[in-house]
Amino acid sequence: MEIKVECYAGYRGEETPRRIWIGNRKIEVKEIQDRWLAPTHRYFKIHGDDNAIYILRHSSESWEWDMTFYEQLKNHSDVA
Structure with missing residues (x-):
């Protein structure tokens, strides 16, 4: 599903999601529960x-x- 993500821009650019938009609905990230790397992607499990x-x-x-x-x-x- 396509989404828009606003991130904290650390030294690596778009590093940590802070809020997401699904259509016109804005969701604030309360907590990042996990994060991991794959060869071509970065993953974030958020609450x-x-x-x-x-x-x-x-x-x-x-x-x-x-x-x-x-x-x-x-x-x-x-x-x-």
């Missing part, structure tokens, strides 16, 4: 202010963002 978990993928070749996973949590105790 949004809408009480959902997202996995975002950033291409190091095209500099595009994708959402690869979404789960709406029922309550705050569901957060891993």
Whole structure:
């Protein structure tokens, strides 16, 4: 799914997602739960202010963002 991601720009450029837009809906990143690297992508598992978990993928070749996973949590105790 195509999304827009606003990041904290550290020394590596677009490093850490701060908020995402899905259409006109803005979601603030409450917490980055995990991050990992693959040969051509960087992944971020985030907890949004809408009480959902997202996995975002950033291409190091095209500099595009994708959402690869979404789960709406029922309550705050569901957060891993």
